Structures are given as structure tokens and as C-alpha cells.
Amino acid sequence: MSKKKGQTKVTIYPDWCKGCGICIAFCPAKVFVLGADGKSHVAHEDECVGCGFCELHCPDFAVSVTPRTAIHSAVPSRDVRAEPPAGPCNPDPGPEPLPSPTTPEVEHGNQKA
Amino acid sequence: MAQVTELIHNYLRHNKKFPHVYCAGCGHGIVLGSLIRSVHGLGYSKDDIVLVAGIGCSGRMAVYVDFNTVHTTHGRALTFATGIKMANPKLKVIVVMGDGDAMAIGGNHLIHAARRNIGLTALVLNNNIYGMTGGQSSPTSPEGTVSATAPFGQLERSFDIVDMAITSGASYVARGTVMHVPMLDGLISDALEKPGFNLVEILTPCHTQYGRKNKFKTVVDMYTWYKTNTMKRELYAQKSPEEQQKLTPIGVFRDEGWPGLETRYAQLRTKLQEQESCQSSAN
Ligand SMILES: Cc1ncc(C[n+]2csc(CCOP(=O)(O)OP(=O)(O)O)c2C)c(N)n1
Ligand code: SF4
Ligand code: SF4
Ligand code: SF4
Numbered sequence: 503m504s505k506k507k508g509q510t511k512v513t514i515y516p517d518w519c520k521g522c523g524i525c526i527a528f529c530p531a532k533v534f535v536l537g538a539d540g541k542s543h544v545a546h547e548d549e550c551v552g553c554g555f556c557e558l559h560c561p562d563f564a565v566s567v568t569p570r571t572a573i574h575s576a577v578p579s580r581d582v583r584a585e586p587p588a589g590p591c592n593p594d595p596g597p598e599p600l601p602s603p604t605t606p607e608v609e610h611g612n613q614k615a
Numbered sequence: 616m617a618q619v620t621e622l623i624h625n626y627l628r629h630n631k632k633f634p635h636v637y638c639a640g641c642g643h644g645i646v647l648g649s650l651i652r653s654v655h656g657l658g659y660s661k662d663d664i665v666l667v668a669g670i671g672c673s674g675r676m677a678v679y680v681d682f683n684t685v686h687t688t689h690g691r692a693l694t695f696a697t698g699i700k701m702a703n704p705k706l707k708v709i710v711v712m713g714d715g716d717a718m719a720i721g722g723n724h725l726i727h728a729a730r731r732n733i734g735l736t737a738l739v740l741n742n743n744i745y746g747m748t749g750g751q752s753s754p755t756s757p758e759g760t761v762s763a764t765a766p767f768g769q770l771e772r773s774f775d776i777v778d779m780a781i782t783s784g785a786s787y788v789a790r791g792t793v794m795h796v797p798m799l800d801g802l803i804s805d806a807l808e809k810p811g812f813n814l815v816e817i818l819t820p821c822h823t824q825y826g827r828k829n830k831f832k833t834v835v836d837m838y839t840w841y842k843t844n845t846m847k848r849e850l851y852a853q854k855s856p857e858e859q860q861k862l863t864p865i866g867v868f869r870d871e872g873w874p875g876l877e878t879r880y881a882q883l884r885t886k887l888q889e890q891e892s893c894q895s896s897a898n
Contacts, residue, residue, distance in 0.1 A: 520634060522640030557620050558796040558800075559838075563644070563648060566621065
């Protein structure tokens, strides 16, 4: 992974971020700030050194770091997420198609134990 | 650069509600990410994996990840997993338990799974507390810590999960933390590839039920604590006994490669079948 600055696109998915502050506290380049909405925001993208710490330590999978040269969008659209790229490591057909937004969520397992 | 977060999203069940139910900063989500990267990195198909979880916040992982999943009862995940592995040894069976799940109600199953050396990968998410049920002390709550059931400080001594697994006969035993994720990915990948009973204890913070009562202002403080108070076991070994008291060693503590019960069972079956066919041809 490149240690040069300014080669990455850093994206927060605000719907998933819970504002725990891990990326804000430990990013070596101080890329993130806590917004008034209680979520992390990318404030200094050009400082990012691409170390990957935030992606590995975000408990909510809410931050993504991608090379700026990547052909595809850094923000996975919901369709992209539903269809994993086929490859030797991932021969699966992928998760079931997304339900329509009105479908009530069905959880299995104990909600409260 | 691997598209780390996209990869994880590909393994989640997007018909479940996200963000997941875990509290902000709960380390359980980091463990899930690490497990997904490890499985992906080793090239397993989702269908080769069975994730068996107990009850607790940790157990809810079974809801979110798109492997074969079984969300069992509190403390009994290892018994279900043992049955699955014996019935179909080709499956990679991963067992996710909390410290309460694995060491209290399920403690007996843990020591016997280790004694049998059944080929499972057990991940014990140790947050030193019963998270889901309101913060009661668990068998790994350190002496002196405050909880819902020990408002004046825990009087009992705690279990060391790694020591317990080693003593009981597990073939591979390691400890990692959610602050040391590249190392954790390595430990989980290692454990998945080893034969026999593999256990990885994962230190993970529960600020909601444990941290707040034990002088951690924020969840970030707990991650900082893991950073400064854990140390690779090789470096830990060089410290003085006084320094060691304040530190928790992390890394691989046992790696024997002993064959799992399911393998020994298959060997026995082949042997007996051969004997039988010899006898019938002699008759
Ligand atoms: C037989 C049984 N006894 C008790 C409970 C209540 N219970 C649910 S989760 C839990 C403890 C959870 O703590 P832990 O295993 O450490 O997991 P965490 O929530 O911290 O991840 C208890 C006691 C239960 N569900 N079933
Ligand atoms: S680590 Fe993740 S959830 Fe926490 S503040 Fe950063 S993006 Fe948000
Ligand atoms: S990869 Fe993440 S943690 Fe590392 S410098 Fe960039 S934004 Fe900061
Ligand atoms: S109560 Fe603790 S273990 Fe449960 S989700 Fe919250 S932080 Fe995690």
C-alpha cells in the first residue's frame, strides 16, 4: 500500500457510521473530524497515507479507502454489494437480492435473550 | 489495494438491518470484519463455512454474515458445532462465543471440546462482561472491576482463557485484540488452517456495560488501553515480573498440529472396514 499522500479517495457511509471516534482518534494523518451530526467526516483527504487503519478498525464497515485511479466508484452502490466480483476466491452467487425498502425486516435468532 | 470495505459488504446479509445492533465502537464488528477477510483470503467458498454462534451480543454475528449459520442456545454452540463437524468433516466449522458463553455456562463444553481436539475454530470474544444482559460479571472480569453484580468490585479471580484451552488439550491457541487487526487477521487465518481444536481469544471492548463503570471515559480510551497494555508474547517474555503484571501477552501460545477427532474417527473407521473385509475374504 502506498505511503504517499493524496493517492486515495476516503469515503464515509453516513448511514452506517455510529460516530464511535476510532477512525478520528487513530488515523495517523488526522483525516477525519467528528461532525455536528455525531458522525465522522472526511476533512483532509489529501493527507491520507493509505495505511488502511480506518478500514480495518471501523466496527461498522462505514469507511472505505480506495485508490483515486480506480476505474469503479469508491462508494459501492447497493447493487455492487449484492453482486460480489466472481473470482477464484469467491465462487458464490452472492447474497440474496435486496428486498424493497418497504419490506419489513425479518431477523432470526434472539432479539433479546 | 484491496477494496477492504467493499469486500466485507459482499459477505453481509443485506436483508438484515444495518448498521448492525452493536453499540458504537463495540469490537464485535471488527472481529466480524477480520473473520470475513480471513475466510476470503484463504479462498473458502461461503458454502464451505458454517458459523455456529451462542447467545450474547457476540452471537448476533450469525445473523449478519452470509455463511451457513446456526444461532444456537447460550453456552451450547460447541455442542452443535461438534455434531456438525462429526457429521460432515469437510465443512469448516467456526464457533463464535462471548466470554460468558464460552467460560461460564459453556465452560464444560469448552474444556471437553479442547480435550477431544475436535476440528473446530473457536473464537472467544472476551469483553470481560455479560454485554447483552446488562453487564453482570463474567468469569473473565478481572478482580476488583465493577459490574452490575459486583457494584463494590469483583471479589473473585478470573479465568485466563488461553491457559484454560492449553491445559484442556487444544491443539492451537492464540490471543489477539481488536486494536491489532492485521495480527488478528493472521491469527484467525492461521487457526482456520490448522487441524484439531483451535481457539483464538479476542480481547474486545464493551464500553456500554464494562468500560463506563471501570473508568474508561470513551470507547476510544479502551482501544488505547489495548494498545498500551498488550504486547507480543516474545517481547512480554523479556519484561520483569512487575512489568508483566500490567501487561497481557498476545500471539500464538500453542501450535501442535494434532489431528482432530473427526480425522482420528475416519482413520479408525477405515481400519475397521479393512479388518472386516480381510475377515470376510478369509472365510
Ligand atoms: C440458558 C440461558 N441462560 C441465560 C441466558 C441469558 N443470557 C443471554 S446472553 C448472556 C451473557 C452474554 O455474555 P457473553 O457471552 O459474554 O456475550 P456478550 O454479550 O458480552 O458478547 C446471558 C447470561 C440465556 N439466554 N440462556
Ligand atoms: S470508526 Fe467507523 S463508525 Fe466509528 S466514527 Fe469512524 S467511520 Fe464512524
Ligand atoms: S487509510 Fe484511513 S487511517 Fe490511514 S491515513 Fe488514510 S484515512 Fe487515515
Ligand atoms: S453491550 Fe457491549 S458487547 Fe453488546 S453491543 Fe454493546 S458494546 Fe458490544
